[in-house]
Amino acid sequence: MALWGGRFGEGMSDVTKWFTDDTSDRRLLVVDIQGSIAHVEMLGQAGIISGEEMEALVDGLRRILEEADRFEFQDTDEDVHTAVERRLGELVGELAGKLHTGRSRNDQIALDLRLYLRQATDELISQIRQLVEVLIESAAAHRDVVVPTYTHLQQAQVTTLGHHLLAYAWMLTRDAERLVANREQIDRSPLGAGASAGSTLPLDRVDVAERLAMDGLVVNSLDAVGSRDFAAAHVFNCAQGMAHLSRLAEEVILWASREFRWVTLSDQVSTGSSALPQKRNPDIAELVRGRAASVIGDTAAVLSLQKGLPLAYNRDLQEDKRLVFHADDTLAASLEAMAEMVGQLEFHVPEPGAETTALDLAEALVSRGVPFRDAHEVVGRLVLHLEAADRDFGSATSDDLTAVDTRFEGSDVDLLDPSQSAARRATVGAGSPTSVDDQIESLRQIWEGKPLN
Numbered sequence: 206m207a208l209w210g211g212r213f214g215e216g217m218s219d220v221t222k223w224f225t226d227d228t229s230d231r232r233l234l235v236v237d238i239q240g241s242i243a244h245v246e247m248l249g250q251a252g253i254i255s256g257e258e259m260e261a262l263v264d265g266l267r268r269i270l271e272e273a274d275r276f277e278f279q280d281t282d283e284d285v286h287t288a289v290e291r292r293l294g295e296l297v298g299e300l301a302g303k304l305h306t307g308r309s310r311n312d313q314i315a316l317d318l319r320l321y322l323r324q325a326t327d328e329l330i331s332q333i334r335q336l337v338e339v340l341i342e343s344a345a346a347h348r349d350v351v352v353p354t355y356t357h358l359q360q361a362q363v364t365t366l367g368h369h370l371l372a373y374a375w376m377l378t379r380d381a382e383r384l385v386a387n388r389e390q391i392d393r394s395p396l397g398a399g400a401s402a403g404s405t406l407p408l409d410r411v412d413v414a415e416r417l418a419m420d421g422l423v424v425n426s427l428d429a430v431g432s433r434d435f436a437a438a439h440v441f442n443c444a445q446g447m448a449h450l451s452r453l454a455e456e457v458i459l460w461a462s463r464e465f466r467w468v469t470l471s472d473q474v475s476t477g478s479s480a481l482p483q484k485r486n487p488d489i490a491e492l493v494r495g496r497a498a499s500v501i502g503d504t505a506a507v508l509s510l511q512k513g514l515p516l517a518y519n520r521d522l523q524e525d526k527r528l529v530f531h532a533d534d535t536l537a538a539s540l541e542a543m544a545e546m547v548g549q550l551e552f553h554v555p556e557p558g559a560e561t562t563a564l565d566l567a568e569a570l571v572s573r574g575v576p577f578r579d580a581h582e583v584v585g586r587l588v589l590h591l592e593a594a595d596r597d598f599g600s601a602t603s604d605d606l607t608a609v610d611t612r613f614e615g616s617d618v619d620l621l622d623p624s625q626s627a628a629r630r631a632t633v634g635a636g637s638p639t640s641v642d643d644q645i646e647s648l649r650q651i652w653e654g655k656p657l658n
């Protein structure tokens with residue numbers, strides 16, 4: 206069934222039909238019906254249809270809602286809106302023709318996408334919360350485990366493994382906060398904008414928004430039907446989330462390598478090789494990293510989709526849905542898989558090289574009044590002195606230190622033990638075991654407070 210046709214002598218050709226039909230919107234079925242119920246109730250309230258008509262239409266729509274999980278789409282349904290109106294006709298007869306009063310598919314689809322994304326946002330936030338919880342638990346369990354930090358993939362200073370894991374908990378928490386912020390933009394009703402510039406009927410836009418528990422209107426009708434910035438922001442938010450997960454995935458892949466030997470993946474989250482009997486592969490992590498690429502692509506596509514469109518609605522906008530769904534589904538699936546994998550990482554991190562304490566040694570001099578630039582130079586000379594004798598940094602003795610510079614004290618040699626270095630770190634958020642405790646406390650407060658909770 207088409208929702209139009211009066212002005213046409215002939216029907217669409219088969220090619221035109223299959224090319225323009227949309228099946229990607231079928232997952233909007235439930236929100237489409239919810240939007241229609243609110244719309245019909247508003248029509249009744251405003252006296253545009255009678256109370257009896259309203260009741261019969263709402264009743265029919267509720268029945269469709271009940272059968273939503275077994276709803277049968279037909280080949281002749283142009284899109285989800287057409288399918289619902291066709292089914293409503295089967296249930297309530299000609300009265301179904303009043304459903305579309307004061308409405309266009311242009312404001313209807315904008316509404317559906319907003320209702321869908323409002324819910325999808327809440328689901329993503331709760332999935333992010335679960336992964337953050339897994340990271341926090343692992344961080345607490347590894348609050349004292351000393352690991353090297355890396356800059357340029359060279360060992361830099363030391364910190365604790367708990368601190369390293371919490372870096373991802375913070376990133377993901379911001380991802381959730383970004384979703385919350387966009388939820389405010391999503392949660393506005395475009396309904397009543399009609400095809401482009403509203404209606405001569407006394408539609409009550411505020412009433413319908415309130416019925417859908419939306420937080421206000423997209424006021425300008427052209428903006429309401431023609432804008433997809435809220436959808437683009439959602440896709441970006443998914444892409445940023447994927448980029449964070451991909452980064453963690455990349456580290457897991459490195460950590461699981463023979464070269465790093467930081468973790469063993471449990472059997473449950475590993476895959477084997479069909480050719481190499483010894484292999485234990487981190488495929489979840491690799492797929493997350495790989496799928497991040499396509500969600501980043503969705504972001505470029507959803508922006509490109511908007512950039513050349515004259516106001517207001519253009520059919521191009523139909524293409525937003527597959528991008529939004531793909532981005533949203535990919536992040537949701539990746540969050541679930543990563544929570545499973547990260548929860549099962551068995552860490553056994555090798556001790557960092559003693560050179561990760563070089564800055565500690567320089568700062569000991571700084572604390573005695575030596576300008577940092579001099580202290581840097583002195584420790585650099587110590588490195589050179591040891592390297593000339595083919596010795597590593599950890600082999601330095603008090604005599605080596607005082608030979609290089611008399612401002613060293615004999616006991617400074619104790620600073621060369623990387624296992625003690627993280628606990629001495631005084632800066633807020635620097636990863637000492639107590640900083641890990643503090644960060645866990647802060648993260649828990651953020652997640653328990655508004656607006657994340």
Ligand code: ARG
Nearest residue numbers: 227230284310311314522523
């Ligand atoms: N399937 C369309 C979309 O997703 C619905 C709106 C169609 N409007 C129209 N005038 N053809 O954007």
